[in-house]
Amino acid sequence: MKNVALAQDTPRFDVEAVRRQFPILARSVHGKPLSYLDNAASSQRPSMVIGAVDEYERQHHANIHRGVHTLSQEATALYEGARDRLARFINARSRAEVIFVRGTTEGINLVAQSFARSTLKAGDEVLITHLEHHSNIVPWQMVCEQTGAKLVVAPIDSRGVVQYETVTALMTARTKIFACAHVSNALGTVLPVRRLVAAAKSRGIVTLLDGAQAVAHMPVDVQELGCDFYAFSSHKMFGPTGVGILYGREQLLERMPPWQGGGEMILAVRFDKTTYNGLPNKFEAGTPNISGGIGLGAAVDFIMDLDRAAAHAHESALLDYATRTLSAIPGLAIIGTSPEKASLVSFTVEGVHPHDLGTILDEDGVAVRTGHHCAMPVMDYFKVPATARASFAIYNTFEEIDRLAAGIERARKIFS
Amino acid sequence: MDLNDLYRDVILDHNRRPRNFGGLEPADASAEGFNAMCGDRLTLRLQMADGKIGEIRFEGQGCAISTASASLMTEAVKGKTTAQALLLFDRVHALLTEDAGAGLPGAAHAGAGLPGADEELGKLAALSGVKQYPARVKCASLCWHTLASALQLAAAGTAAAPPIVSTE
Numbered sequence: 001m002k003n004v005a006l007a008q009d010t011p012r013f014d015v016e017a018v019r020r021q022f023p024i025l026a027r028s029v030h031g032k033p034l035s036y037l038d039n040a041a042s043s044q045r046p047s048m049v050i051g052a053v054d055e056y057e058r059q060h061h062a063n064i065h066r067g068v069h070t071l072s073q074e075a076t077a078l079y080e081g082a083r084d085r086l087a088r089f090i091n092a093r094s095r096a097e098v099i100f101v102r103g104t105t106e107g108i109n110l111v112a113q114s115f116a117r118s119t120l121k122a123g124d125e126v127l128i129t130h131l132e133h134h135s136n137i138v139p140w141q142m143v144c145e146q147t148g149a150k151l152v153v154a155p156i157d158s159r160g161v162v163q164y165e166t167v168t169a170l171m172t173a174r175t176k177i178f179a180c181a182h183v184s185n186a187l188g189t190v191l192p193v194r195r196l197v198a199a200a201k202s203r204g205i206v207t208l209l210d211g212a213q214a215v216a217h218m219p220v221d222v223q224e225l226g227c228d229f230y231a232f233s234s235h236k237m238f239g240p241t242g243v244g245i246l247y248g249r250e251q252l253l254e255r256m257p258p259w260q261g262g263g264e265m266i267l268a269v270r271f272d273k274t275t276y277n278g279l280p281n282k283f284e285a286g287t288p289n290i291s292g293g294i295g296l297g298a299a300v301d302f303i304m305d306l307d308r309a310a311a312h313a314h315e316s317a318l319l320d321y322a323t324r325t326l327s328a329i330p331g332l333a334i335i336g337t338s339p340e341k342a343s344l345v346s347f348t349v350e351g352v353h354p355h356d357l358g359t360i361l362d363e364d365g366v367a368v369r370t371g372h373h374c375a376m377p378v379m380d381y382f383k384v385p386a387t388a389r390a391s392f393a394i395y396n397t398f399e400e401i402d403r404l405a406a407g408i409e410r411a412r413k414i415f416s
Numbered sequence: 417m418d419l420n421d422l423y424r425d426v427i428l429d430h431n432r433r434p435r436n437f438g439g440l441e442p443a444d445a446s447a448e449g450f451n452a453m454c455g456d457r458l459t460l461r462l463q464m465a466d467g468k469i470g471e472i473r474f475e476g477q478g479c480a481i482s483t484a485s486a487s488l489m490t491e492a493v494k495g496k497t498t499a500q501a502l503l504l505f506d507r508v509h510a511l512l513t514e515d516a517g518a519g520l521p522g523a524a525h526a527g528a529g530l531p532g533a534d535e536e537l538g539k540l541a542a543l544s545g546v547k548q549y550p551a552r553v554k555c556a557s558l559c560w561h562t563l564a565s566a567l568q569l570a571a572a573g574t575a576a577a578p579p580i581v582s583t584e
Binding site (some may be wrong): 224353354355356359360363370371372375379385386414 | 453457468552
């Protein structure tokens with residue numbers, strides 16, 4: 001009955017109708033219905049995305065750009081059409097600001113190796129926070145080694161909150177780049193990115209936001225955020241793997257040197273001089289993941305077709321319910337208790353190692369992630385080797401959270 | 417698959433009360449094992465006496481499978497020569513990964529045919545449920561890889577600069 005009460009909080013959101021659009025949710029695992037609670041690692045694909053990729057592979061595949069034949073023109077129109085939709089999705093000023101990359105990780109590496117490497121000098125500082133994913137730590141470490149710049153890490157508090165004042169206190173005349181997550185993958189913390197970006201901007205600091213965990217859960221408007229760069233992945237927003245987007249402010253992208261050389265990123269090649277292509281192609285060397293890009297375009301359509309306010313309310317209700325249900329389990333500690341949180345719960349259970357818990361839950365068809373979530377500094381901060389993480393998407397239900405809780409109780413019994 | 421087969425009483429007992437747990441000073445050799453997938457870490461220290469493993473202790477943190485496996489291993493290899501211990505590794509490796517017949521060809525280390533090849537697995541057989549859970553094999557084998565590394569160091573007569581052993 002607790003489910004019913006909560007379901008009434010979100011009367012407009014028909015979760016069963018959403019679930020029917022995701023074929024994989026109908027399957028079972030070890031004879032139990034699948035409860036897919038690993039959405040922060042990768043979300044599932046709706047029929048719309050699967051269909052768009054399938055249609056492309058069956059009817060339109062050819063290499064894009066410069067082809068005079070029909071298939072190449074169709075493929076180009078589909079791929080570039082996806083870029084246009086992505087530009088609208090994040091409210092970029094123009095399609096020139098939307099660069100196809102392999103994913104968030106590649107997007108951040110591109111900024112580190114093109115923008116940062118060409119501008120950082122010894123003694124400059126790159127500011128990040130303690131809760132970053134390894135993908136928003138290591139590229140900066142690499143470029144700091146290459147340039148002699150210093151990596152500065154803003155601390156978090158015991159709730160996993162990044163405090164505005166703590167970060168801005170570290171923004172100095174030496175700070176050249178500020179990079180942080182929009183939403184923490186390990187803790188769920190939503191960072192005060194708009195204020196942080198504004199503070200950085202007022203000090204002339206270039207900003208990058210890692211949006212991997214944000215785009216599927218909240219509207220993202222890069223102009224409103226004011227950031228210089230925003231990177232995200234397709235497969236965490238119901239699209240295919242192997243593709244993602246780097247948004248960059250046109251003015252900066254224009255000034256940046258190309259990162260990788262090859263086809264597509266050039267206008268003319270002579271052995272004595274190569275003329276680079278304009279944006280966005282300047283940063284898109286080689287044949288891209290065409291089907292992935294088209295699938296991502298379909299994922300944007302899928303998200304835009306949702307009642308986003310209702311979807312967000314549903315996810316918030318799932319988070320509230322999960323937080324209450326799990327908190328009631330003896331020995332369970334939730335790691336990451338920021339008041340501003342996306343719909344995921346990281347936790348430990350006394351006497352049960354997360355890895356064992358993951359195996360036991362899998363037997364019940366409940367998929368969660370266990371481990372360090374590519375955020376080892378976060379684990380070190382909370383002095384845990386690993387956590388279990390249940391991360392929710394629009395298609396998850398309260399019943400699935402009940403199954404998660406029952407599985408945790410089962411694990412506690414085994415290890416009691 | 418059956419969870420009771422994975423989490424047998426012996427495993428649960430050795431997880432709850434790991435044997436030979438703690439530090440060892442001075443050690444003739446030590447090695448550190450690390451499982452990057454789940455963050456399991458263990459440090460293994462051993463003393464050799466008359467060419468045999470005299471004392472062996474481990475510490476660290478890991479899941480039940482990794483803790484119990486390390487605990488069972490320390491009990492099993494105490495008093496064994498390096499060759500005998502590595503042979504046992506072969507048999508455990510086969511137990512964890514092969515469909516039938518532990519110790520058959522294809523084992524991790526050359527050593528079949530050495531004295532002790534028919535050594536009983538004893539309590540180590542409790543790990544046989546792991547092979548139904550491929551994602552967990554590394555949990556059980558981490559301590560053995562770490563042991564092989566420590567024994568190598570002991571044979572080389574150096575205890576310095578313990579290497580980090582990974583199951584990756």
